[in-house]
Amino acid sequence: MDLATVDKLLTTTRTVRKRLDLMRPVEPEIVQECLEIAIQAPTGGNIPRYHFVVVTDAGKRAELGAIYKRSFFEVYSPERQEETRQSDPRLIDSANYLAERMHEVPVLVVPCVEAPAMAQGAGPGVYGSILPAAWSFMLALRARGLGSAWTTLHIRYEQEAAAILGIPDGIAQAALLPVAYYTGDDFKPAKRVPARERTYWDGWGQTR
Template sequence: MRLDLSPDDLLSTTRAVRKRLDFDRPVERQVLLECIELAVQAPSGSNSQRWHWVFVTDPDKKARLAALYNRVFATAYTPAARDQMDEAGKRVWSSAEYLAQHLHEAPVLLIPCQWTRPATEGSQAAYWGSILPAAWSFMLAARERGLGTSWTTMHLQHEEEAADILGIPYARCAQAGLFPVAYTKGTDFKPGPRRSLDEIVHWDQW
């Protein structure tokens, strides 16, 4: 399945999909591999390509990862914190809560990884800049194929436990996120609310 989105439509409608993930429709391995083929065309520092891509489809492993995620979610998303939010924030909250409750039901969870752990000193930009563009390219390629994803990072507070579940060599390899992947219910998505360019663009002077 290809949506034939224009580049601009693809870039402006690839959303964090949570409530519209179709948990009942399987995702073919071949489609996931196509997305990875495109993702690894992204840049990496010195073309180092130290990325690894861990797809999780095993129900027991998905449930254990979702439990780690929820351990963090429960501490971050408290009713008191929710009450502080404006309406837009509450909408994202409701969506995030839904995902937390259903994460284990996603047909696929993807954990992008990078070989060697991030240095505690020196360039974080070079380190993360060598994996995150590829991860986003994966999401764009997925969207073009009717798949939805959502960037998440909460489970990383328990990264070592997640590594144990999946046999990832934690001491040598860092996880960059955890993305549910599923076909979307409907394929129409709109540009999201964003700050105006006036607030964020600077010419020659801050």
């Protein structure tokens, strides 16, 4: 296994918003290929509860985009946007960009999970059957020159989205992933607090 390639994939799979190519079509075959790779991810209890709704229809993308935009601007009020802009102006600008253009992204993917046990407090285990696969999907996209962004704000209006897509009761939506080829050059690792500064051994606050 080529560790350099693997490490580059893991450290440069970024959230892509402004660099999503809204004009270039995405082949359905490449989306399906990435999903087939994604389902090799771990599943909670080794039970395959995952489902994926791939949305390419322009009308449905417009409806989902409208839901996302509404939710985004409810959560990110002008006051909150200004607060965020003070600390990270690039983040809020790119988030706004995607909120205004979600409907223009050529493919939207909604990872879903069978959730009959949610009422019994099985949330973490149930989501363990979809979140690893969704992230693997994003890694597979990145390896093929496509980008995505992890978004969940549309879930504030999950039932509206379910009605648009015909998602039945008992199926929970985990995210809304815009998928497109990306523009520009390669990606770089992000600035992060080093893990060693937040890693504890044998107890909270204990270092090696």
